[in-house]
Amino acid sequence: MIGEKNIEEMNLLRNKEVINFQKVIYIFLLFVLIFSMCNYLIKGIFKTILGFNVDFVTYYSAARVIKYGEKLYDNTVLLKIQRESGLPESEGPMPYLYPPLFAVLMLPFTFMNYTFAKNLWLFLNQAFLMGALVFTWYSAKDKISCIELIFLLFLLLNFAPIFSNLNLGQVSILIFLLVASSFYLFKKRKDFWTGVLLAFATMFKITPGLLIVYFLWKKEYRVFFSALFSLIILSLLSIVLVGIETNYFYITKILLPLARSRIPHPSNQSYLGFFLRLFSNSDFANTLSIAASLITLMLAGFCCRKKVDRSDFRFNLEFSLVITAIFLISRVTWEHHLVWLLFPFITILVYLTEMRKIFLLVALAFSYAFIALQFNYIDPRLAKGIFILAMSPRMYGVLILYWLLVYTLLIFKNEKKKDMLPGIKY
Structure with a gap:
């Protein structure tokens, strides 16, 4: 009986030690998460609000150029509109190096003052990021545990490329959302919409086009032809909205030189x-x-x-x-x-x-x-x-x-x- 009591007491002691160790781990993870959240708020949010979002200034200026019917890829026009609109200035004109259709899609922001538009873009980027992470995770697993959520937040809240995106006012987070959601839809066998989203991502920046090539390599022809058809439609839409000369200039004077x-x-x-x-x-x-x-x-x-x-x-x-x-x-x-x-x-x-x-x-x-x-x-x-x-x-x-x-x-x-x-x- 005495031996059995000793064994029970030892088991209880071990269980208490395990519980105490788990508490220490959870407290440590909580502190790490709090630190990460503070890090994100300082480097991602406050720095963006107070800083000079050089790329968003370019997007905003380019959209105004489209609005006023001026030449999109003329740096002097960009700088002129930037100054007339009272936008922050860098050292000289900031060239717009994106496809014409992206400037058209940014037009709604020109109906707001710059400060409100910049902060709205920051808010939208948080939504884009959350959406991209949800699509990424649920492409791999059906559910998420508390520990997995903590690790996911740690990855997110300390990731320097996110801070760069937010501080510059970049569009890469939106492209990430399009890429992640396209793959999620592919796993759900929604081939048409997979191709459409990849085409939109490619119209923002050229590099997602390599993912379309990947689907061709895998003989996923419905995805490939959906993306190809969508690219043709978007290209025609771009020509209708901004003219063939602007699109030709982008391909010959911006895209090809960038490739070299x-x-x-x-x-x-x-x-x-x-x-x-x-x-x-x-x-x-x-x-x-x-x-x-x-x-x-x-x-x-x-x-x-x-x-x-x-x-x-x-x-x-x-x-x-x-x-x-x-x-x-x-x-x-x-x-x-x-x-x-x-x-x-x-x-x-x-x-x-x-x-x-x-x-x-x-x-x-x-x-x-x-x-x-x-x-x-x-x-x-x-x-x-x-x-x-x-x-x-x-x-x-x-x-x-x-x-x-x-x-x-x-x-x-x-x-x-x-x-x-x-x-x-x-």
């Missing part, structure tokens, strides 16, 4: 930007970038070669790999572009936690840290000797994520037993 651009600035975190900073010979750097891009694309194509049902989680991983590859091979990858990476981060996090692959989770944490943490990597003092390697942290993070996805796809078991991946959606 060589920007060594540290803000460019693509392969090309990395090699241009390392080598003074831009032709040699460009050749290395093309070689690295071809290897990246061929490996991604190899990993995505299998024909799988869209309900298979492998599709989520493949789509994530293509998104990640886009930022490596692009001629220009600014920090704010990387907000899309929340899709692959969440996707592979779901998979690795279900499979309990601790080592790969550590690698994922390093990838996130390289991309999410803020420090002055564009400091010109780093552009000397070996320190120049410190000017490409975002690229390192993207590269780690890319290889993590490649490895995961190469070892991925095309298995649909619930006992293997109990939390993942099929």
Whole structure:
């Protein structure tokens, strides 16, 4: 009897210790979440409200140019309207480098004063971001636990590309929403609307067009032709609304030169930007970038070669790999572009936690840290000797994520037993 009492007391003691440990963990997570929320409010919200949203100023000015029937891509006209409207000014005219149709879609903001329009855009971006995260998560899982929600909020509230988007007044969060929702609809077998949303994303920026090519590679022809048809309709609409000359000017004088651009600035975190900073010979750097891009694309194509049902989680991983590859091979990858990476981060996090692959989770944490943490990597003092390697942290993070996805796809078991991946959606 005495022995049984001792055992019961020991069990009770162990249970209390477990409960106390759980309380400590929950309190720690609560403090982390509070810190993250404060971080987001300061760097994402207050800094945006008080700061100079250079890209939104450009969108707003371009929409006014359309409203007044002036030449959209004339920098002197942009600067003139900017000054006449009492908008904040940068050092010289801020060129508008987006498709004409995007300026048309921004027209409703011109019926408001700039300050109200800027704050409304900030509010809308919060909604876009929440929507993108919901579509991303529910493309992978049917439900979310309290712990998963805390981790999701941590990813969101400390992600530097989000702060860059908000501070600049950028459109990348809206594109992220279109990309995430298009994949969600694809999983739901809504092929027509998948193509439509990808076409809209491509009309804002060209890079989502590579996702359309991915669906062609996977022989998802209904998605591809829906996107192609939508692009044709949107292009015709753009010609009707702003004229064929403006659209021709955009393609020949803006889009094609951008495709040939060589920007060594540290803000460019693509392969090309990395090699241009390392080598003074831009032709040699460009050749290395093309070689690295071809290897990246061929490996991604190899990993995505299998024909799988869209309900298979492998599709989520493949789509994530293509998104990640886009930022490596692009001629220009600014920090704010990387907000899309929340899709692959969440996707592979779901998979690795279900499979309990601790080592790969550590690698994922390093990838996130390289991309999410803020420090002055564009400091010109780093552009000397070996320190120049410190000017490409975002690229390192993207590269780690890319290889993590490649490895995961190469070892991925095309298995649909619930006992293997109990939390993942099929």
